[in-house]
Amino acid sequence: METAVKLTKLAKCAGCGAKVGAGTLVKMLEGFQTHYDPRLIVGYDKSDDASVYVLDKDTALVQTTDFFPPIVDDPFLYGQIAAANALSDIYSMGGEPKLALNILCIPEDMEQTAVQEILRGGYSKVYETGAIITGGHTIHGAEPIYGLAVSGFVPPDRVLTNSNARPGDVLILTKPLGIGILTTAAKAELVETSVLERIYRQMTTLNKAARDIMVRFSVHSCTDITGFGLLGHSFEMAQGSGCSIHLQADRIPFHPECYELAEMGFIPAGAYRNREYAASGVKVLGDVSRAMLDICYDPQTSGGLLIALPKEEADACLAELNAQSTLTCGLPVAAADGLPAAAIIGYVTEPQEAALFLQK
Amino acid sequence: MKNTIKQLDARGLSCPEPVIMIRKAMMSQEKTYEMVVDNPVSRENVTRYAQHQGYLVTVKEQEGEYVLTMTKSAL
Numbered sequence: 001m002e003t004a005v006k007l008t009k010l011a012k013c014a015g016c017g018a019k020v021g022a023g024t025l026v027k028m029l030e031g032f033q034t035h036y037d038p039r040l041i042v043g044y045d046k047s048d049d050a051s052v053y054v055l056d057k058d059t060a061l062v063q064t065t066d067f068f069p070p071i072v073d074d075p076f077l078y079g080q081i082a083a084a085n086a087l088s089d090i091y092s093m094g095g096e097p098k099l100a101l102n103i104l105c106i107p108e109d110m111e112q113t114a115v116q117e118i119l120r121g122g123y124s125k126v127y128e129t130g131a132i133i134t135g136g137h138t139i140h141g142a143e144p145i146y147g148l149a150v151s152g153f154v155p156p157d158r159v160l161t162n163s164n165a166r167p168g169d170v171l172i173l174t175k176p177l178g179i180g181i182l183t184t185a186a187k188a189e190l191v192e193t194s195v196l197e198r199i200y201r202q203m204t205t206l207n208k209a210a211r212d213i214m215v216r217f218s219v220h221s222c223t224d225i226t227g228f229g230l231l232g233h234s235f236e237m238a239q240g241s242g243c244s245i246h247l248q249a250d251r252i253p254f255h256p257e258c259y260e261l262a263e264m265g266f267i268p269a270g271a272y273r274n275r276e277y278a279a280s281g282v283k284v285l286g287d288v289s290r291a292m293l294d295i296c297y298d299p300q301t302s303g304g305l306l307i308a309l310p311k312e313e314a315d316a317c318l319a320e321l322n323a324q325s326t327l328t329c330g331l332p333v334a335a336a337d338g339l340p341a342a343a344i345i346g347y348v349t350e351p352q353e354a355a356l357f358l359q360k
Numbered sequence: 361m362k363n364t365i366k367q368l369d370a371r372g373l374s375c376p377e378p379v380i381m382i383r384k385a386m387m388s389q390e391k392t393y394e395m396v397v398d399n400p401v402s403r404e405n406v407t408r409y410a411q412h413q414g415y416l417v418t419v420k421e422q423e424g425e426y427v428l429t430m431t432k433s434a435l
Contacts, residue, residue, distance in 0.1 A: 188380045265379045265408030269401045
């Protein structure tokens with residue numbers, strides 16, 4: 001639906017581009033006393049996607065929250081994207097979402113139908129996962145905000161953290177990059193409708209199918225690629241795992257239309273924050289273009305999973321991922337059309353002089 | 361190509377607005393544009409746009425603001 005005032009005009013930053021930079025977060029949390037509980041196996045000291053608390057030998061509770069201002073003008077679509085993005089953190093830990101709470105902020109003069117559409121979008125995605133919305137909290141504010149607090153479950157011995165990649169692993173990325181650049185250029189009306197429809201489909205695609213496939217393989221580590229961009233999240237994985245990650249620029253899937261838009265400077269502020277955070281740990285080898293580097297730092301909204309698993313299993317896992325019609329852009333023939341699909345984008349080694357290498 | 365300097369003020373604007381501003385301005389094909397921006401993101405993005413259009417960019421920083429001079433050599 002169309003609203004009288006364009007939703008994205010009410011927001012200063014688009015989607016996960018509004019995320020506070022990783023460097024700023026680290027500083028904000030500096031000096032805070034970390035309370036220890038032996039059952040808390042993933043806490044905020046780990047910079048992971050969600051916290052994990054062991055309930056008994058078979059069950060651990062996974063909790064996360066995520067919300068952001070409108071990234072699209074259609075309120076239903078915005079609700080869907082915000083919900084898919086929030087639910088993703090549970091999937092990236094290897095878990096399954098069960099309960100969700102709405103987090104909503106609306107300007108006082110916002111039309112009631114638009115508010116209902118945002119919530120309806122969120123409900124549609126939560127129910128698609130098999131979880132239920134049990135309540136929430138709504139306040140008034142200048143900028144609309146929507147998201148979820150989600151609880152899910154995972155067997156304690158099947159928790160997938162972002163800090164357990166091992167030398168010999170390869171890395172699979174399940175959704176192509178370029179969302180931040182394309183949504184920024186969309187504000188200048190430089191993105192064709194067919195491309196916008198493709199990225200909307202991608203952002204509303206749950207990481208559920210990817211999670212359901214990956215848990216059948218010997219995955220060592222996983223994270224979702226969101227606000228910190230591919231290089232920011234890979235940097236966290238490399239640092240947390242005590243390994244070096246090597247990304248191969250030519251293999252990284254991205255929406256082809258975002259390349260020239262990156263060259264034209266339609267780069268969200270979040271990409272520069274991500275660069276500031278990770279650049280000291282990233283070594284670029286060979287002739288990687290400035291636009292490609294910008295794409296690798298581009299903040300993603302409801303991005304894909306970055307999966308580290310043994311090399312021997314990677315091809316089989318990738319084949320299953322790309323056979324899923326619900327993945328990537330929601331197009332079963334994405335690769336056949338020359339559109340980006342899930343791909344093996346790099347590998348993990350023992351620690352070397354840089355945490356992260358981006359090579360041609 | 362016109363042999364004038366077009367002055368633009370993008371202070372107070374956040375991206376992508378300064379890029380949209382320079383894009384519109386460059387449609388008039390001046391030889392030189394001068395734009396003042398007040399944040400590094402706009403400096404980087406406007407530089408990228410101008411270079412993409414074949415302009416040579418020099419940046420001067422003064423008191424937290426950036427003056428970008430973008431020149432195209434006459435062909």
